[in-house]
Structure formats: C-alpha cells, structure tokens
Amino acid sequence: MPDVLSLRAALLDWYDAHARSLPWRAPPGAKAKTDPYRVWLSEVMLQQTTVPHAAPYFERFTARWPTVGDLAAVEDAELMAAWAGLGYYARARNLLACARAVADEHGGVFPDTEAELLALPGVGAYTAAAVAAIAFDRAANVVDGNVERVMSRLFAVETPLPAARPELRRLAALFVDAHRPxxxxxxxxxxxxxxxxxxxxxxxxxxLAFGCEALKTGTPERYPLKTKKAERPRRQGHAYVLIDGAGRVALVRRPDKGLLGGMAGLPTSDWGAAAEFAPPVAGSWRAAGSVEHVFTHFSLTLEVHVAAGEGGDFLWTSAEQAANALPTVFRKALERALGTLSRWERA
DNA sequence: AAACCGTGGTG
DNA sequence: TCACCAAGGTT
Incomplete structure (x- = not known):
C-alpha cells in the first residue's frame, strides 16, 4: 500500500517546480488566490474540454465580461453566440443561469462553501469541489477524470469504470488535507x-512512481479499466441555406432543450435513418454536397441545399456573423454552401 | 441510472 | 481511418 503522506509531499514538491502556467491559475503557493469568478468560468469551460480549446474562449469572456455581474447582464443570444464552437451548449445556458443566481441571490459574490456552490446551475460535484479548493482553500475532494486515472493506477484498481467511481473517490479522499488543498x-x-x-x-x-502499484505490474497504461461503449449510430438529414439579395442567411433559433439547445441553427429536416427533402420555403433549391459531423452519441451526414429567397420567419444574419454564432455542424454546412455558390458564380 | 449532450486532437 | 479521449452535469 503506497504511503499517503510521502506521495502527497512528493506531488506538491513536483508541482512547485513543474506547475503549468494557465490564464486562470495563480502560481503554486500564491497567497492571493484567483478570483472565484475566473475559477468557476474556467472550470465550466474545461468540463470535457481540452485546455487549448477552452483557453481562447476564457480570454475572450473575461475581457468582455470582467465580473460575474457583467456576465449576468448579458442577453441569452449574445452568450450563446460567444459559446459557439465550444460544445455542450447546456453549459452556456447554465452558465448564464448561474451568473444570474450569484448576482440576484448572493449579492454578486460567489458562495465559499462546497454545498452552496453545488446548488448553483451547472455546478456538479466536481466543479463545486474545484472552486471550493482552488478559490477558497477548502479541503474539498476534487475528483475528475485525471484524478480517477491517477488513483486507479496508484492502487491498481481492477474494477472497470464507471463502476469504480465510488472506490476511486474514496481513494482520492485519503489525500485531501487542509494544507494547500x-x-x-x-x-x-x-x-x-x-x-x-x-x-x-x-x-x-x-x-509518484515510487509508490505506484500499476507501474509494478509493468503495464500501467492498462488502468483505469473500462467497460465497452455502445457503437455510434449513423443519421442523415438535410440542411437548407437560404440567402437573400444582401447576402444574408436565414437562421432559426433551436429549442432550449435537446441537441444544440438554445443555439442559432440552419433550418433542417429531422435527422434519422433516412431524411426527407422538405425545404422550409418553396424555391429553386440546388444541391451543394454534404458534410459529416460526429456528435457524442451519433454520426451525422447532412445534405446541404442552397436557394435564393427572402422573408419568412427567420433570423436574417450576415454570413460572417452567422459563421461566428453557429455550432460547428452548421458552420460546416454554411461554409460548404458558400463555397459551392462561389464556384457556381465563377463558372 | 442509463442516456443524453459537442468538439477537436491523436495514434 | 476511426475509436478513443478531455478539468462533467442533467434528467
């Protein structure tokens, strides 16, 4: 059994020498902790998201909205547009709900206990613990995918994920201490x-190699064990790019719940095993090829169609603004349509 | 509690 | 190429 105290000391020493410098992070041992608003914002952006992907968004958000009060005052559509491309759009809806809750119910100041943080929208066990520990120096048990992997290796846990979660959480808790949480x-x-x-x-x-049980087995990368995931189904659909005389594009606002909820989108058919071509308005639609996109739980082929038109119940948006506000799947479709149009114009 | 919810990088 | 993966949360 690895010695918890020795491992703790070894990792903190290593961190003092090797900590990454990140936009939302105070240096190791810093007396002035990072603003809770910045810690919270970074943690939400980093949920299932890599540092290189999240970092530019963090910079833009904090430059535009320096405090949680500034963020709370933003219009929904503006925030969703700013989040476009980051994915998991429920995070953006909850981000705004959380900022407003802090502004309205906590006097604009983030609560400093794990329990109160946990009650905020979009803040789960991980994020509550992370903010409590990083911003407020609370001895919280911060367990994310990294911690699960490290614990599973240190202790050579043979139970596969996700069943191993409770056990890994208990192991991580052995290391939590009021010193430098x-x-x-x-x-x-x-x-x-x-x-x-x-x-x-x-x-x-x-x-931590000196105390790692997985390393002793000779195949540390075998941990954590995982149960097989179901394979992704394939779906089909049509996307309709309607363009008016001023070069503006017809967008719709998607329903708040479900896939890409609350985001701007292109008009589309339903997505299923097969899709029916049924454009939102009559016109001379021309095929512009297809785009592929992979979501978490299915793969999608979208046939793109282009027509000229105007009016209708759409959000008419300049092509540039649309590209910036759309989730990636629709940005791909729009680029496909515009690229095809310019080829037709040259011909 | 299993399913749902994005995206881009990687080997 | 494509399956896997990343600082998860909600229902």
Missing part, C-alpha cells in the same frame, strides 16, 4: 494531463 487539486490534474496520461504515461518522469 487548491494546489493539491491542480497538482493532480497537471500530473494526470502531462505525466500520468491515458496512453503512454511518462512513468520515468513521475514523482
């Missing part, structure tokens, strides 16, 4: 992302 959480995540990686872990650079 925020640094501890971030040290574990830096270790998980840079050293104890899912594939080809760098055990030769690992400060």
């Amino acid at each position: 925020g640094d501890w959480a971030q040290a574990l995540m830096d270790l998980g992302s840079g050293v104890c990686r899912p594939r080809s872990p760098s055990c030769d650079r690992c400060p």
